[in-house]
Amino acid sequence: MRQLILASSSPYRRSILEKLQLPFESASPHINEEALPGESAPDLASRLATEKARALCAQYPDAIIIGSDQVAECRGKQLGKPGSQENAIEQLLFCAGQTVTFHTGLCVMDSGAGTHTTICEPFRVHFRPLDAAAASRYVELDQPLDCAGSFKAEGLGIALFEKMEGNDHNTLIGLPLIRLIELLKPLGLDPLRRK
Numbered sequence: 001m002r003q004l005i006l007a008s009s010s011p012y013r014r015s016i017l018e019k020l021q022l023p024f025e026s027a028s029p030h031i032n033e034e035a036l037p038g039e040s041a042p043d044l045a046s047r048l049a050t051e052k053a054r055a056l057c058a059q060y061p062d063a064i065i066i067g068s069d070q071v072a073e074c075r076g077k078q079l080g081k082p083g084s085q086e087n088a089i090e091q092l093l094f095c096a097g098q099t100v101t102f103h104t105g106l107c108v109m110d111s112g113a114g115t116h117t118t119i120c121e122p123f124r125v126h127f128r129p130l131d132a133a134a135a136s137r138y139v140e141l142d143q144p145l146d147c148a149g150s151f152k153a154e155g156l157g158i159a160l161f162e163k164m165e166g167n168d169h170n171t172l173i174g175l176p177l178i179r180l181i182e183l184l185k186p187l188g189l190d191p192l193r194r195k
Helices: 011-018 041-054 085-095 132-142 156-160 169-173 177-187
Strands: 003-007 025-027 063-074 077-079 099-110 115-127 161-165
Touching: 003 011, 011 169, 011 177, 041 063, 041 099, 041 115, 063 177, 077 085, 085 132, 099 169, 099 177, 115 169, 115 177, 132 156, 156 161
Parallel strands: 003 025, 003 063
Antiparallel strands: 063 077, 063 099, 099 115, 115 161
């Protein structure tokens, strides 16, 4: 079986990919993650996913490399990782009562053949109305400082939502597995046909 590489240091993405029970390695790509002037959220997520996979091609010259990146968007504004409790609370209050779309870029690159496929999978989250005390308490309990949108859907973050819309709940956490399986199968990596 070809070597499978996850171009990410994210423990969340590693945990999701482990569900497929395919052997893989993780490696950190080092790229500039800033948006280009006027770049839309879906375009940014797709470009960064591709750049992450491409950044590891020299290190893994004959492998299948998975790159993924996520950009959250609310009311036309892109939301990054908050980095601090104050920023997380501010982001949550900005999203309160609103719909946030998470654009997850996914790239599967065959470094040996020099080919790749990149898609962008949306996932929408409808936030409940939220006051400052509730936002502050949530951030204190779940510490979502390294998460786009300032919440952990796999944790207490679920209490912030009225409903979620999308094809695959894994997309919200950062790796759309249903689409990933579709992209891996033509490359001979099918978790249900592995020997």
